[in-house]
Amino acid sequence: MKGAAQQPATTAKAETPQKPEQEKKPTRQYVCPKGEEQFYHVVLERKRFDQETGERLSKPFLQKYGKKEFETSLKRRFEALGYTVTIVHDPTE
Numbered sequence: 001m002k003g004a005a006q007q008p009a010t011t012a013k014a015e016t017p018q019k020p021e022q023e024k025k026p027t028r029q030y031v032c033p034k035g036e037e038q039f040y041h042v043v044l045e046r047k048r049f050d051q052e053t054g055e056r057l058s059k060p061f062l063q064k065y066g067k068k069e070f071e072t073s074l075k076r077r078f079e080a081l082g083y084t085v086t087i088v089h090d091p092t093e
Helices: 067-080
Strands: 039-045 061-066 084-089
Touching: 039 067, 061 067, 067 084
Parallel strands: none
Antiparallel strands: 039 061, 039 084
């Protein structure tokens, strides 16, 4: 038939938006010391900046915590207190 609209054949399925997985992006490759593999190694920082210059005043620091203690209470407490928590070694992985 002349004049009839032809529909394009689509073979590709409609893509559903996927949630991006949380990426662990340590600024440097962290090497866990021998004998400390069973602990969480965490970088903590309570970010502070100079109000006039914008210069960062705070410095991140590394702490080590037992698995059970960190998972049950410490992580939530640090976040509630305004700390940025970056896990650089997870003993469950």
